[in-house]
Amino acid sequence: MNIKSIQPFRLLVVILLLLGIFFRFASLGERPYWHDEAHTLLRSSGYTLTEITTQIFNTQILDRDQVLKFQQLSSEKTEFDVVRSLATEEPHRAPLFYTLLHYWMRWFGNDLTSLRILPSLLSLLVFPAIYWLCLELFGLPSTGWIAIALVSVSPFQVYYAQEVREYSLWAATTLFTSAAYLHAMRSPKKLAWSLYSVSIILSLYTSLLSLLIWVGHCIHAIASQKVKLTKPMSAFLKASFLGFLGYLPWLFFVAVNLSQVERSNAWMFQPTPLHTLLESWVTNYQFIFLKRSLAGSWSFLFTTAIGLLTFLSARSLILRTRKATWVLIALLVLPLLITFVVPDLIWGGLRSTNGRYFVPCYLGIQLAVAHLFATQLKNGSNLLQKAFWRFALVSILTAGVLSCTVQMFQNRLSEDLAIASMINQAENAIVVSAEESYQGGGTIGDILTLSHLVQPSTKFQLAIQHQVPSLPNQPNLYLYKPLTYLKQNLQQTYTLQPIYKDKLFQLLPK
Known part of the structure; x- marks a missing residue:
């Protein structure tokens, strides 16, 4: 040259x-949170999977803010909780970035744009x-x-x-x-x-x-x-x-x-x-x-x-x-x-x-x-x-x-955003879903992601594998990414009307 x-x-x-x-x-x-980013916020906020499954996957009807709590800093949680959360449940994820993000959230808040700036x-x-x-x-x-x-x-x-x-x-x-x-x-x-x-x-x-x-x-x-x-x-x-x-x-x-x-990486071994x-x-x-x-x-x-x-x-x-x-x-x-x-x-x-x-x-x-x-x-x-x-x-x-x-x-296009927009068309919607175990699975990240996108009036009713929640007698019940057992149980009482592929159904009483 x-x-x-x-x-x-x-x-x-x-x-x-x-x-x-x-x-x-x-x-x-512009691009909404996705599953893995929701897990990042969970860890950087200092929470464990055991805490979130025991506190919100309990078949009770919860406000959206009760779910979002696990994506936000709390006076109860410190950087030591961030390290403890990873060390006990996901030690294959090294703690440097998560700890940096914890301090970043403390200094600049946890809105989507400021988090992605880091x-x-x-x-x-x-x-x-x-x-x-x-x-x-x-x-x-x-x-x-x-x-x-x-x-x-x-x-x-x-x-x-x-x-x-x-x-x-x-x-x-x-x-x-x-x-x-x-x-x-x-x-x-x-x-x-x-x-x-x-x-x-x-x-x-x-x-x-x-x-x-x-x-x-x-x-x-x-x-x-x-x-x-x-x-x-x-x-x-x-x-x-x-x-x-x-x-x-x-x-x-x-x-x-x-x-x-x-256990955390079991998904890697799927044929x-x-x-x-x-x-x-x-x-x-x-x-x-x-x-x-x-x-x-x-x-x-x-x-x-x-x-x-x-x-x-x-x-x-x-x-x-x-x-x-x-x-x-x-x-x-x-x-x-x-x-x-x-x-x-x-x-x-x-x-x-x-x-x-x-x-x-x-x-x-x-x-x-x-x-x-x-x-x-x-x-x-x-x-x-x-x-x-x-x-x-x-x-x-x-x-x-x-x-x-x-x-x-x-980046502005997202399957989660499409699902949330359908739920948001209903007033006082209740999202029903389930997780495989108290050690987590695939649903936690999806629920946390969805909680960022739905209206504040949206409620959640979540269960652990084999639990069947007692649903209220009201319209606008939505079954989100259901496990097979939950889908089969609810089909006995409700007609499952597909709203978005096989990931969102409206529950209609028979």
């Missing part, structure tokens, strides 16, 4: 960066982190600029930047930890290794899956030092020990409550046809650069093009960079793929269908693609070749901008 092209190129990146920031903060309040702000840390990592990996500022452009308008990155979950923070800590690792391996200074230790702790307390990133660093350190106890290797072991020592308290909770981890897995993988993979709905009937062509781009990027990495460089990127990608994809193929399940678990993988792919473009634009053998790669880069970035624009408006 010659001097004359540097300034326009940087201007383009700055424009894309500003667009990316805009997309991350645009329409934060992950959006945290997502901005990705930009300096990926630039630093590119400098450590490749030593080329141009690669860092292209990487910033790619993540700025990546529909995947923008989507999770707007979700009240830990994934935007995980992306930032993953990049920062890897950059700190490379910097420390080249630097004998204690400060560099101290920074790495702190980054390891932050990353592990953001996501349990960061253990795989740390394992990748261990493999990389052993390979790069040729299995010798060199000074860098010795310093790495000390820093890792301190970082891991800081994480031991939470790892203890994971070990003690392992059965709870298995899933291979074609469903493949379709999900393609959709998630495509989402790094392009929203599938935008591709339309051209989806296969776009997926093939992105696959070819990834292949060329991997090939360029292996051929044009030092082994230590491409191995580190491979170690961002492969451990998570092996952990989730291989078990699904061998034993069945749908672990690998959730794109949010592959945040480091997608970042690794974006790093490889950034390197490919930077290399081709700098070292292209002729003007025609450089023109082709400029066109390819502009096409990828344009697809990202269009995807984020479409996503910004599609």
Whole structure:
């Protein structure tokens, strides 16, 4: 990339960066809460599943505010309750983001827009982190600029930047930890290794899956030092020990409550046809650069093009960079793929269908693609070749901008919003539903989500598996996402009139 092209190129990146920031903060309040975000608020408010099931899934008629209570801060709950809630019931969810959100709610309230500002702000840390990592990996500022452009308008990155979950923070800590690792391996200074230790702790307390990133660093350190106890290797072991020592308290909770981890993740083991897995993988993979709905009937062509781009990027990495460089990127990608994809193929399940678990993988792919473009634009053998790669880069970035624009408006569409609007048409509606057990299931998050959307006059009557609530003799009774047992019992007394698919029925006396 010659001097004359540097300034326009940087201007383009700055424009894309500003667009990316805009997309991350645009329409934060338009998309309603969904199931997982409701669980985040439950944990960040300091409540447990046992508390909510015993207090509101008791067949009594409750006001909406009695349900919303579990989405709001209370003087009874502190940050220690946040940690206790996670440690006892969901220790696989590291507490850093939930604790940050607890303080955020305390300072700025818990309306939808203000809550989503936190992950959006945290997502901005990705930009300096990926630039630093590119400098450590490749030593080329141009690669860092292209990487910033790619993540700025990546529909995947923008989507999770707007979700009240830990994934935007995980992306930032993953990049920062890897950059700190490379910097420390080249630097004998204690400060560099101290920074790495702190980054390891932050990353592990953001996501349990960061253990795989740390394992990748261990493999990389052993390979790069040729299995010798060199000074860098010795310093790495000390820093890792301190970082891991800081994480031991939470790892203890994971070990003690392992059965709870298995129970909470039982949904992952549902048998899933291979074609469903493949379709999900393609959709998630495509989402790094392009929203599938935008591709339309051209989806296969776009997926093939992105696959070819990834292949060329991997090939360029292996051929044009030092082994230590491409191995580190491979170690961002492969451990998570092996952990989730291989078990699904061998034993069945749908672990690998959730794109949010592959945040480091997608970042690794974006790093490889950034390197490919930077290399081709700098070292292209002729003007025609450089023109082709400029066109390819502009096409990828344009697809990202269009995807984020479409996503910004599609965020306003929601199945939960459609269901709530139907319930809101009735006066003094009562929503009837049930949960599988006192340890929770799928209904709690759905009920909490719905409670944000219905009118204040709406009431709830909720039960636990096998309990059949005694319903009042009044109109406007709605059965919401019923368990089979409840549906069968109520059919003896009521006619179930479908209102929305198989998820909302109006109960009409026979």
